[in-house]
Amino acid sequence: MENKLLVSYSPHIHDDSASVQRIMLDVILALLPAVLFSFYLFGIGAIIVTVVAVASAVLWEWLIAKYLLKRQPQIWDLSAALTGLLLAMNVPSNLPVWMILVGTLIAIGVGKMSFGGLGQNIFNPALVGRVFMLISFPVAMTSWPIPLKSRMHYLDAVTGATPLGVIKEGVRNGEKISDLMHQIPSHMQMFYGIMGGSLGEMAALLLILGGIYLLIRKVITWHIPVSIIGTVFLFGGLLWLMNPEKYPDPLFQILTGGVMLGAIFMATDYVSSPMTPIGKLIFGFFIGILVVIIREWGAYPEGVSFAILIMNAFVPLIDKYTKPRVFGTKKMKKQN
Amino acid sequence: MNPIIIAVVVLAIVGIVAGLILYYVAEKFKVEEDPRIDQVEEVLPGANCGGCGYPGCRQFAEALTRTDTLEGYFCPVGGNDVMARVAEILGLEAVEKEKQLAVVRCAGSYEFRPVTNEYDGPANCAMEHALYSGHTECQYGCLGHGDCVAACEFDAIYMDPVTNLPVVVEEKCTACGACVEACPRDIIELRPVGKKSRRVYVACVNEDKGGLTAKACKVGCIGCGNCEKACEFDAITIENNLSYIDPAKCRLCRACAPVCPTESIWELNFPVRRAIPSNKVKPKKKPTA
């Protein structure tokens, strides 16, 4: 076949600067500063959790594709590795290995492959895994090692509460926010990432840097991150203005927990987010609203995962109603 | 009172009330249907293949109950038996039809039909056909992506991995016509099964002039007319440089096949001839799986 002329439909050239593999690699690269920083903060535990999560996610993908679905495994598109990494970013650094294995199995097996693999899943696989773990292992998933304290410890790391947890607990006990504020790190510390929480929730600064990289590489658009963070800020701010002693200030809302990680890396997952700019804004807006609602009135101190998963389910609906306008349809404005 | 008992009683009452409402609604809004539709549908094969021209068996059954004659209505899958039972239910005269089978009228495996191009698009015959004349010199022959296989509801056609041509499984083929419809090159034809399942047909649809056909494919019909002359029953006609054997007139005498210089006339399910025609080895016996 070597000297035969090729025949195909047009176009005869293709933009090779973006491939699935390259996109996944870009996201991983964008996450890397935050990952390394979490190694610095949490030491050996963070390294174990990350390595195990990535390796097991890839392994599950390979096994399921090869032996259950009987098809060529596609692990080199790096999507499974990314799912593993994102899952690692969403758990505490003292999580036992077996729990991580269960988490990645659920993420890949249930969250992704059961729908038919890459591109078919309705929900963000990493979040499916994470929420499954949160519900199944509530204690392990909410005991947060204190940063910098026990870098050489893994399972036996010294744990504490997250800022969100402190506030939630305090408000529930009728304490005032102003009294609670000195129990948690300052806003600047949170911005740089010195606080309790899961691996990837730490440094807002580094996550934003990663986000900027993704924007420059045109992997994501600004719509989802801005609308989520903006909505959380505005809605949280509104509540704060109404009662600053019951609701924390809006900066606190966006700097703590998974808002940054969720807005920049989780909600922007292509497969489970809307297609059009308007759809993305609607998607982000409702995620923001849900995050604040769950945080302030829900049972859990943090609600980013739930908010994104809930909105994932609405993506087909959003897509259906935010189709782009077809050229030459509908009335145009007055012609010049 | 024990709260469990209360719960049971309440649920039971709710259940009874809801059941009554459902019964009432079902009775009130019942759609009157011809009961024969169900009966007819019962005897139909239920494959929903569309071979009758209706989207599914149910729609066909509805159409049957509305018609006054069975002329023009036929279920190729169920055949005469099913149509006879349908006629019985509806009290109409059954119309008999000869059983048919799909035959593939292209024998151009790559051995005989050299590949000229590499098609670099979706593996879909309809799309390749819409784009250009195909990856061989022959602009009429099989493209080999298996649109017919995808269309078949009965697993009655498959692609031969060696010849890259479709093969009809006679036992499974119901002559529903889905493959005929699916083939963009009109290669597949429904032909009567014939006595003892014996059939003679031209396995080529190339309408080019003889020279061009011969250049494109070694087993293509060049329209030489030998077969037409050999046929004593006027069953063979040459049109557009292509021979066609009319199954209604063909008496299966097999006079035509040996005179074909390109061996494009196929004989199915006949006993082996005593003297094999002199010219080279042929791709003649189609595997019948």
Added chain:
Amino acid sequence: MSEYKLLTFPKGGVHPPENKLTADLAIERFPLPSKVYIHLQQHIGVPAQILVKPKDRVRTGQLLAQAQGFVSANIHSSVTGTVFKIDEIYDASGYRKTAIVITPEPEDEWVEGIDTSDDLKADIGQFSSQEIIQKVKDAGIVGMGGATFPTHVKLSIPDGKKCDILIINGVECEPYLTSDHRLMLEKTEEILVGTRLLMKALNVDRAVIGIEANKPDAIGKMTEAAKKYEGITVQALKVKYPQGGEKQLIKAITGREVPSGGLPIDIGAVVQNVGTTFAVYEAVMKNKPLIERIVTITGKDLDHRGNFRVRIGTMVKDIIDYVGGLPEGTGKVVLGGPMMGKATKTLEVPVGKGTSGILLMRREETKRKKVLPCIHCARCVTACPQGLEPYLIMSLAERGIWDKAEEAHAQDCIMCGSCSYVCPSNRPLQDYTQFARNTVMSIMRARKKK
């Protein structure tokens, strides 16, 4: 480029590498081949009816075949010589179509009345609108950007419609191609005369020549030359593919949108390619029928690239042999540009009226990569200048759900290929969308007939 205000269409578009390797090469005359093969159908519509028979001697510019019906175009002899035979010759799709094969004599003997000099004739005063359209029709001119729609049909405005702007398409947004660019540089005045003829034929007082900003020399030259004439302006356009698509160009220049399923004339615009405009000039002012055109012959591995003035009917094979033969590793020969051109099945295809370029592509440059699942990245949706959702149309076409494909406006696809170009999963989006477009359109036509 700060002096220009760059216009463009608002939605979608891509930026393929331009690769205009032949932009600085002046137009060369391609030598007469040993045989020419002139198809009877080099236009959209009915094939022309043949007027000659084998062994007839024909002169350059002689009518070989007469247009049949309204949407059809005359075919003229591009050489002087003897009709060798009338045969079935491949077109780019690999189907054989009737063509007249002529053995040329070394010297051209032109039909009398044809002015073959290079002198500029600029006095258009004596021609009426009808005369211009008749001459365009007689000369067999079709849209030379590739669409090959008969030009006289486009110039005959249907009753009840009114044209108020003529747009000359000098965008040439396809990568590699430079034939229009060279023409604008070398035949600037002629194109302007052609523009004035078209304005007169259409009875409009405003014409805009749209040129992409990557051709500053052409913009400069055309702007300078257009100053003499009232009503003709040159508009620079942003470099973005498919800027030269008819609908996108009208939108960029006038802000109007051709309605879905409609024609440019519905919003008072007519678009003509600069090549066509030049042909109109030659037909009306010089009585010269359309027998040759500028063809860009290009490819990364080709030494003797260039812009050639080629006689219609010259075999692609003869042209490739002339420029040094097919380079090793050539995977595809494309007639036209890499985004919308047609990959030819064989080199034994003659150049037709719509062949704007011959592009030789390396195998590794053009061979498609493994198709991966759709990851819903929405790049195709963002890239589509028509506001379609190619991923959706593809999945509908795969399953043959044509009614839904029609609801998804598959019929509004302009086949620019932007969707396939950007897809990170290498999905054949354009293949399916184009297939869906054609299927839906034939379903719509059948429905209309009923």
